[in-house]
Amino acid sequence: MTYHDKSPPESGANRREVLVSVGAGGLTLGFAMAGKAHAQDDALRPLNAYVTVAPNGQVTILAKSPDVGQGVKTMLPMLIAEELDVAWEDVRVEMAPNDPKTYGRQFAGGSMATPMHWDELRRVGAVARAMLIQAAATAWNCGPGDCTTTPGHVVHKPSGKKRTYGSLALACASVTPPDPKTVPLKDAKDYRIVGKPQPQYDTAKIVTGQPLFGIDQRRPGMLYATFIKAPVFGAKVASADLEAAKAVKGVKAAFIVEGDPNAFTPGPGQIGQGLMPGVAVVADSWWAARKGRDRLNVKWADHPSAAQSSAGFAAKAKELAAGKGVRQTRNDGDVDAALKGAAKTVEAAYAYPFLSHANLEPQNCTAEFKDGKLEVWAPTQNPEPGRQLCAKTLGLKPEDITVHMVRGGGGFGRRLANDYMVEAAWIAREAKAPVKLVWTREDDMQHDHYRPAGWHFLKGGVDAQGNLIALSDHFVTPSHGEGPAPSAGMSAAEFPARFVPNVRYEVSPMPLGVPTGPLRAPGSNALAFVFQSFIDELAHAAGQDPLAFQLKLLGDKDVVGEPPAAFGAGRMRGVLKAVGEMSGWADRGKLPKGEGMGVGCYYSHLGYFAEVAHVAVSPDGAVKVKKVWVAADVGRQIINPAGALNQVQGSVLDGLSEALHQQITIANGAAEQSNFTDYPLMRISEACPVEVKFLKTDFNPTGLGEPALPPAIPALTNAIFAATGKRVRSLPITPDMLKA
Amino acid sequence: MAYTLNVNGKALSADVDGDTPLLWVLRDTLNLVGTKYGCGVAACGACTVHIDGQPMRSCQIPVESVGKAKVSTIEGMAANPVGKKVQAAWTELDVAQCGYCQAGQIMSATALLTKTPKPTDEQIDEAMNGNICRCATYVRIRAAIKRASGQKEA
Numbered sequence: 001m002t003y004h005d006k007s008p009p010e011s012g013a014n015r016r017e018v019l020v021s022v023g024a025g026g027l028t029l030g031f032a033m034a035g036k037a038h039a040q041d042d043a044l045r046p047l048n049a050y051v052t053v054a055p056n057g058q059v060t061i062l063a064k065s066p067d068v069g070q071g072v073k074t075m076l077p078m079l080i081a082e083e084l085d086v087a088w089e090d091v092r093v094e095m096a097p098n099d100p101k102t103y104g105r106q107f108a109g110g111s112m113a114t115p116m117h118w119d120e121l122r123r124v125g126a127v128a129r130a131m132l133i134q135a136a137a138t139a140w141n142c143g144p145g146d147c148t149t150t151p152g153h154v155v156h157k158p159s160g161k162k163r164t165y166g167s168l169a170l171a172c173a174s175v176t177p178p179d180p181k182t183v184p185l186k187d188a189k190d191y192r193i194v195g196k197p198q199p200q201y202d203t204a205k206i207v208t209g210q211p212l213f214g215i216d217q218r219r220p221g222m223l224y225a226t227f228i229k230a231p232v233f234g235a236k237v238a239s240a241d242l243e244a245a246k247a248v249k250g251v252k253a254a255f256i257v258e259g260d261p262n263a264f265t266p267g268p269g270q271i272g273q274g275l276m277p278g279v280a281v282v283a284d285s286w287w288a289a290r291k292g293r294d295r296l297n298v299k300w301a302d303h304p305s306a307a308q309s310s311a312g313f314a315a316k317a318k319e320l321a322a323g324k325g326v327r328q329t330r331n332d333g334d335v336d337a338a339l340k341g342a343a344k345t346v347e348a349a350y351a352y353p354f355l356s357h358a359n360l361e362p363q364n365c366t367a368e369f370k371d372g373k374l375e376v377w378a379p380t381q382n383p384e385p386g387r388q389l390c391a392k393t394l395g396l397k398p399e400d401i402t403v404h405m406v407r408g409g410g411g412f413g414r415r416l417a418n419d420y421m422v423e424a425a426w427i428a429r430e431a432k433a434p435v436k437l438v439w440t441r442e443d444d445m446q447h448d449h450y451r452p453a454g455w456h457f458l459k460g461g462v463d464a465q466g467n468l469i470a471l472s473d474h475f476v477t478p479s480h481g482e483g484p485a486p487s488a489g490m491s492a493a494e495f496p497a498r499f500v501p502n503v504r505y506e507v508s509p510m511p512l513g514v515p516t517g518p519l520r521a522p523g524s525n526a527l528a529f530v531f532q533s534f535i536d537e538l539a540h541a542a543g544q545d546p547l548a549f550q551l552k553l554l555g556d557k558d559v560v561g562e563p564p565a566a567f568g569a570g571r572m573r574g575v576l577k578a579v580g581e582m583s584g585w586a587d588r589g590k591l592p593k594g595e596g597m598g599v600g601c602y603y604s605h606l607g608y609f610a611e612v613a614h615v616a617v618s619p620d621g622a623v624k625v626k627k628v629w630v631a632a633d634v635g636r637q638i639i640n641p642a643g644a645l646n647q648v649q650g651s652v653l654d655g656l657s658e659a660l661h662q663q664i665t666i667a668n669g670a671a672e673q674s675n676f677t678d679y680p681l682m683r684i685s686e687a688c689p690v691e692v693k694f695l696k697t698d699f700n701p702t703g704l705g706e707p708a709l710p711p712a713i714p715a716l717t718n719a720i721f722a723a724t725g726k727r728v729r730s731l732p733i734t735p736d737m738l739k740a
Numbered sequence: 741m742a743y744t745l746n747v748n749g750k751a752l753s754a755d756v757d758g759d760t761p762l763l764w765v766l767r768d769t770l771n772l773v774g775t776k777y778g779c780g781v782a783a784c785g786a787c788t789v790h791i792d793g794q795p796m797r798s799c800q801i802p803v804e805s806v807g808k809a810k811v812s813t814i815e816g817m818a819a820n821p822v823g824k825k826v827q828a829a830w831t832e833l834d835v836a837q838c839g840y841c842q843a844g845q846i847m848s849a850t851a852l853l854t855k856t857p858k859p860t861d862e863q864i865d866e867a868m869n870g871n872i873c874r875c876a877t878y879v880r881i882r883a884a885i886k887r888a889s890g891q892k893e894a
């Protein structure tokens with residue numbers, strides 16, 4: 001039974017809508033702040049139905065957003081459980097339905113889960129606790145002030161008598177929830193769950209191999225699909241031997257999908273592809289579908305971007321760099337005059353390649369189409385835009401589509417796009433059967449929306465006292481039309497802007513037909529390498545200790561600039577000093593020949609990170625990273641220390657893996673790499689210890705999925721310079737660059 | 741054609757083409773989805789199973805070549821005394837991030853510890869280098885292997 005209990009409307013903007021649903025002998029409580037005007041001036045989004053207390057005491061908490069390995073299925077419910085005051089062992093966690101009207105935005109991206117939910121979800125728990133207290137007070141005929149809780153129980157303070165939450169669950173149906181904005185929250189010193197390491201909720205399933213991931217889904221009568229797309233992004237199907245594919249045992253259907261050849265050039269603010277042209281093969285097993293696919297002999301139509309190549313892009317970038325930037329995004333002081341008057345100047349060109357996300361679980365989706373309604377089980381980071389994309393592409397109403405969020409085997413931004421979802425939906429409708437679409441690894445690597453490549457042409461100058469006085473950057477970046485391609489932009493506030501009197505940033509767009517999109521710490525994962533390496537170059541030009549040079553550059557103000565572009569210079573100085581102490585930076589001169597330490601720092605995703613890498617480079621140019629130290633400032637509270645440390649260590653090693661190994665190159669309009677054989681990832685023998693320290697500062701906690709990655713790369717390249725005197729200005733690092 | 745396989749001590753039959761890789765027979769036909777597909781070319785280790793106790797990449801084994809060999813998968817590891825210890829260490833140290841590689845990691849680690857109960861770092865590198873973890877949980881994988889083998893973790 002579900003019913004709405006609307007409290008009397010006080011005013012249109014202030015009315016609180018309470019949804020209470022009493023299910024099979026249990027209670028679901030939640031609340032929704034209704035009304036647009038209200039939602040705008042209120043940090044709380046409409047909320048609803050996170051907590052269920054069953055009469056037997058079983059507490060179920062819904063996890064709002066998809067888990068792709070960043071740990072939110074555990075961390076978000078921990079916030080609720082803490083304030084609800086239950087033992088974590090007694091909590092059952094389930095995924096929430098995709099329902100943005102009730103839950104607000106449900107996505108995994110931008111390291112936003114912590115900053116968006118730290119306050120909100122604790123209040124969800126606290127409201128539920130207050131209702132249980134009120135129910136007990138009514139039963140005991142006392143005031144709520146006479147009651148408190150211990151995990152799972154309401155306690156009558158004067159007498160010490162207790163009632164379990166389960167015994168109060170039904171009575172809560174007649175309790176009006178308190179205002180979430182003013183409900184009291186626990187003092188941090190009383191936390192029993194938050195701040196204590198909790199293993200991921202799904203650990204038992206992971207270590208025993210139970211069905212869990214997108215690729216593990218199964219529906220009655222389900223068929224398996226594979227979908228081949230053109231190597232040249234967006235090329236149409238000219239012909240395909242569908243009959244040959246259908247002749248393979250087990251193949252049930254083979255058909256051409258017209259798709260939209262421009263599906264990978266989304267409008268501003270959109271992420272990733274829609275339905276691209278291709279050929280689908282559907283069979284009673286995935287292997288049969290693959291065998292059918294191998295017989296298709298697809299001929300692809302000519303496509304203008306077939307002439308593209310990585311070498312061509314690099315040449316074009318150089319040509320563009322010779323002229324003035326097409327757009328000037330910043331011009332402080334007089335850079336040219338300052339460079340003329342500088343004691344030392346440095347000029348350098350930096351470049352970085354396209355990267356693939358390479359989620360270990362290839363893209364996949366299960367879809368079922370029945371009576372005009374579509375149901376999908378998708379390992380997506382971004383369910384609602386996927387629903388909208390399916391609605392638009394298949395001509396359905398969004399309300400006729402249900403998206404189930406299932407665990408993704410790695411996200412890294414790849415699954416913010418929903419191309420695999422719309423493909424599965426289309427194929428299921430055509431095949432008239434539930435379908436599990438699984439991309440091959442080769443499909444996955446050749447049809448990514450890649451971290452954009454980029455080219456930077458920099459000049460910098462220091463004065464006689466070793467102060468950085470001028471810096472200019474001409475950034476050549478992929479574009480689709482006018483603006484930068486997805487994730488190919490750069491903020492006008494990019495550090496060290498605002499810390500240097502003369503700064504000029506120019507941008508020249510370079511149109512190209514390669515799909516791009518966000519990869520873990522988008523933008524930052526490349527810009528940190530460029531700017532932190534160049535600053536290191538300038539420190540050496542000035543004859544200064546690079547860490548001291550950065551501290552001086554950061555000045556003495558605590559905050560520079562205004563939100564949302566405010567930069568906590570004091571917080572950055574704090575992590576820089578800490579990492580210097582942790583790593584024994586002052587003693588780095590004692591390292592043997594061929595070894596060195598480098599430092600990098602970066603602010604992204606609201607987190608301040610400084611990192612030192614210690615490397616050894618052999619005469620044949622092989623790099624061994626011996627250790628990385630990380631000092632992090634993400635505010636006053638680490639919610640789940642177990643997950644937090646894992647994220648930081650993983651991010652650092654991910655950054656090293658990118659810098660040491662990874663690149664996607666384009667030839668004849670297509671990605672040249674197709675599997676882990678030619679797109680290697682770091683393996684265990686290369687993984688170094690990563691020592692992490694979280695500084696506690698008096699700021700609200702922020703996220704950890706991304707911000708540890710960017711500074712790892714310049715820490716590495718700067719360490720290589722310290723070890724060898726060779727400056728890495730393009731990625732990935734190859735032994736040839738470093739041979740003695 | 742119908743093949744009878746010995747999987748986790750049970751006789752299971754699968755009516756598939758002989759060239760179908762064991763990986764897909766396990767996943768699609770026998771509904772044992774713990775064994776994962778990552779690359780299909782023996783480059784990632786996500787599909788690792790034990791064939792007569794040896795760690796093997798199931799994406800490379802045509803089902804017709806399995807014969808009477810004993811196949812063990814992640815679903816059978818709780819019944820293997822070493823596997824059970826490895827799973828416990830993985831749980832205690834909260835090794836996983838996304839978790840997708842971890843079945844393969846646990847299969848490789850169990851095979852390693854069965855043969856080499858107290859592996860050195862070099863032996864760990866050698867036995868585990870075929871298993872990619874895209875989330876780079878390597879620091880914890882190493883620590884969990886040490887813990888499962890009763891050695892100091894760092």
Ligand code: FES
Pocket residue numbers: 776777778779780781782783784785786787788797798799800
């Ligand atoms: S799927 Fe077999 S090794 Fe990658």
Ligand code: FES
Pocket residue numbers: 069360409410836837838839840841842872873874875876877
């Ligand atoms: S935990 Fe994600 S691939 Fe290993």
